[in-house]
Amino acid sequence: MHEQLIAAVRAIYGEEGFIPLHRPVFEGDEKAYLTDCVDSNFVSSVGARVTAFEERVADFVGARHAVATVNGTAALHAALVVAGVEPGDEVLTQALTFVATCNAVAYTGAEPVFVDVDEDTLGLSPEAVRRYLEAHADVGEGGACINRSTGRRIVACLPMHTFGHPVRIAELVAVCEDYGIPVVEDAAESLGSWVGEHHTGTFGRLGTLSFNGNKVITTGGGGMIVTDDDELAARARHLTTTAKAPHGYEFFHDELGFNYRMPNLNAALGCAQLDRLPDMLAAKREVARRYAEFFADRPEVLVSERAGTTANYWLNAVRLDSREERDALLAYTNEREVMTRPIWRLMTELPMYRHCWHDGLEVSRWLEERVVNLPSSVPDGWLT
Template sequence: MIENSASFQASVDFARGIFGEGFIPLHRPVFEGNEKQYLIDCIDSNFVSSVGARVTEFEQKIAAFTGAKYAIATVNGTAALHAALQLAGVSRGDEVITQALTFIATCNALSYTGAHAVFVDVDRDTLGMSADALRRFLESKVERRGGQAFNKATGRRIAACAPMHTFGLPCRIEEIVALCDDYGIPVIEDAAESLGSYVGGRHTGTFGRLATLSFNGNKVITTGGGGMIITDDEELAIRAKHLTTTAKIPHPYEFVHDMTGYNYRMPNLNAALGCAQMEELPKFLAIKAEVARRYAEFCEAQGIALAQARAGTVSNYWLNAIVLDSLKQRDAFLEYTNGRGVMTRPIWRLMTRLDMYKDCEHDGLENSRWLEDRVVNLPSSVPDGAMGKA
């Protein structure tokens, strides 16, 4: 148990032993491969926007790595999720079941569709949506009509379920998908943080009807800004590319658009960066697993609870997270570490505590509230010099 400044200092010293002196960020990008060369090649080709060979190559690399049949690159993860929700049939006035313990992009994306968020609780071990909480909600609050699910209280159609794999820790996605299938609710996995995470050897994001990834500057790999929709459904993949390319009907020179689309396609410059990063991904994941192992040893010695992948799953350990004993202890730890140049941060504020989503239906969120008061993220970058040793 962390109780005093001496044990706080031990945590600071341990982080410096991994990441070195000076300011230690939470997660930084690493560019030690072909990133510069691929960017130069892209500039020399004059194809720097959303039309270019690197976009297609990056999509193919992501599809091959995750095992998804199709991948469609977007400008960021939020755009990917917005498009995926629309592709799944989410419309204005519908409801989407998700978790309140999430980054705001999850809820913002569903709000763009005009849908209403409904929040169910998370599990304390995965930090992701609880299948048990989802089951309780469906059995008590939902009725089936014509092969679709409707909220008994509001009368609204429940058009989708969007669980998230928090910090790369796989949630109980197989159980969630099975429950939703029984109620005719499509699952869109928010896998923004879980590139390189697996459930029983199957990559996260390949269980639902659609899934989305993020390549923001702080993710395991980065394209600066970028996202991806992945799916095994060919028709959805074709529609995804069309929707995110301003819904333009292909033609050598005519400008004909057959629906309201979005300018969401990833530029070739970003994709060039992504192609180089994918070449380094196996090294990144191996090093991050070693960092997580060292954290596990330290936390066990200190009596600190560390969030770890449950049995039968593999985490990419994008961000390591500890669970402290109280809100007071959490705040003291955050102040101490950040004041000494070691960046730590609390988990996100619950969506129900933000003005935009405070009136959304929820199930009490007991675990979510408990975790909000206790979870702290630790520095989790690939350490300087580690790539040469991997």
């Protein structure tokens, strides 16, 4: 299968040279928008392109507000603070994720609690969360959810839409609502992914996006907080602008804030990328279709969008039969200049999170041993 897979990948991306996992595509007005930005002299965190980028992203995902940040991790950190996460609290999340998800929790001083994922979505399982809460949580006076084992508040639930495949987010929000726990969505990988007619990141109280260089569209480095809540949006904007009180010339900061706002240069790049987003998403779906065709009669299983959802197929992923098969595929492809990558190590295997509580993570461990990402960039010349 390995040789045939390489042939299938090269049929998409070219017969010669190194094929990366995911690279940005600049086939629009990026240079022109950047030049306009430089000519305007507004290149830092104030400028027309920042406002335009925020408005366009909010419109695309269907949120009332969008607040641009320097990167997706900063967006997630600020969103958790805005949601009310404080030192000593607990946040329910998944161990099968990129480290930034858990780092953002740790930045607040809170403790991640790791709950298992669903096999088909690779994301946080509503049933696993329900089982955890039924076994460990009580709703106390004032509506606070308390872990009866630790005495700590459970103040947020943080699912991640893995590789652009939406978790069962409506079901997860419903479970958390029964316990008064706000959901903050890590939608870093899922720009262009939908559940029905609703975009990922818009189901919880807040959601976050990433525009890193390896995402569907990029601002070089950048992120976004999205929400429908006017007060949360205003607080997010305030906190990410060093908590500076509005004034024509005085400098007064009324609480501990963060220098997290996106520069105008990055937003200019993002605006040009947004111009091509529909074409990029269509191209990525065609890449996924070709992979699905290749794996249709093979024992390996391509991770595909489930009924009622639309995935952006940011990174295509295949499930192998065993860790041995996974490792053999990784070695064979990478030695031949076709980049493939294993899914992340579980957060519970990293030194800084090894002490955190988890529910056994049976499905997460099974997936960790079997999932491989395939090249998923928009191919050269595919944008119309």
